[in-house]
Amino acid sequence: IITSLPIMAEAIGNPLLDKFIKDLIIQILAMIAEQERTESKRRQAQGIKIAKANGVYKGPKLYSANAKDPQRRLVYKNIVEDLT
Structure with a gap:
């Protein structure tokens, strides 16, 4: 999926700068994915807690x-x- 981004296919001309920018983009996308996963787990735990309090969720x-x-x-x- 990352390789389908247009910026990942473009080259600036300086190999070190190209690698730096690509690594930076990958790190940013990884951080965003990790934050989304953490938030999803938090919301799931919150929903389970509410369901348990209402006697709906038994595990x-x-x-x-x-x-x-x-x-x-x-x-x-x-x-x-x-x-x-």
Whole structure:
């Protein structure tokens, strides 16, 4: 995506200055992306907090095929196998 920017394809003529400007643009875009990600996480956490206060959000299921804990995934798998 960055290489599609017109300024990234242009050359000033001085290789050091070209590299500096391109590196600067990349750093600025990286900083903006990081700030957007941080703000998105903050808003998500705020929404989850509000949903929990309203009793809407309960969090992920502890025992499921997609549980983070491998032991809980195994327990889920064993129960499903026993029921079938």
